[in-house]
Amino acid sequence: MNTNTKNNFEDSKINIKIKLSLLWTAVTLIYLYGDYFELYIPQKTQGLVTGENLLNSPMNLFIAALVLAIPAMMVFLSILLNPKISRFLNIIFGLFFTTIMLLIAFTSIDEPWRAFYVFYAFLESVITALIVWNAFKWPKQKKINH
Template identity: 35%
Template sequence: MTTKDRRTILSTLWIFVTLNYLYCDVLSLMSPEMLNSLITTGGAGGITMDEPTLLGAAILLEISILLVLLSRVLTYKTNRWANIIGGSIKTLVMAGTLFMGASLHYIFFAIIEIATTSFIVWYAWTWTESEDTKIREANDVQTAT
């Protein structure tokens, strides 16, 4: 049995969860209620979609986008903590949004997103340096041959 490189798996999980975030947002924009609220009030769910709010949302989404790359290139210790912190932030934010009167499709996506980011936190938490070293050495040998 070969051990999978956690860097690759973490990066792939961040791609998966980011696509879920994006497709949830796209579907939300197809809701007549959401569109009407955005057009008439400039907001939705009691949140005004002004520049500071949109910047905050962009920064929040950038965490998952950035971790796609960082999961592959950071050193073990920094990588592990970046995934634990990023996954924790994203899990807490998504859990918090469930109390804002979410639609069924949003709840569906949120459950998947919370499960994924919770798994990322656990997966990074259980990652050991010796495991990382073994994978790196095996990759170096494989590259040399």
């Protein structure tokens, strides 16, 4: 009996489109967790009620909605779009969100109540950097010689 094969589990290759979609799903969920946990910061909900927050105008709220819709849309666009467009959008939006999340992390780092937010921002930036990396490394179609 060959004991070398007994503990070798099959590791199926994941299609790049599915991999990118899963990474965007993780980013979307982490955004949601971060925004949810932020509600536990003292005086945060009071600012929501009084309008003393970053989303204090219809335009700011719309811009935030637009920006945060991108990761959710990329979950399915990464699968549905043709590879060239999908690769391009994953690189562009991945770089955009990596930059934004690093800026948020570094500007929040000295606020004790936002340590969780810094953690999530760094985690999101790692995931969006992985999106960019995977999109850059998108496998080429193998040529078939006749």
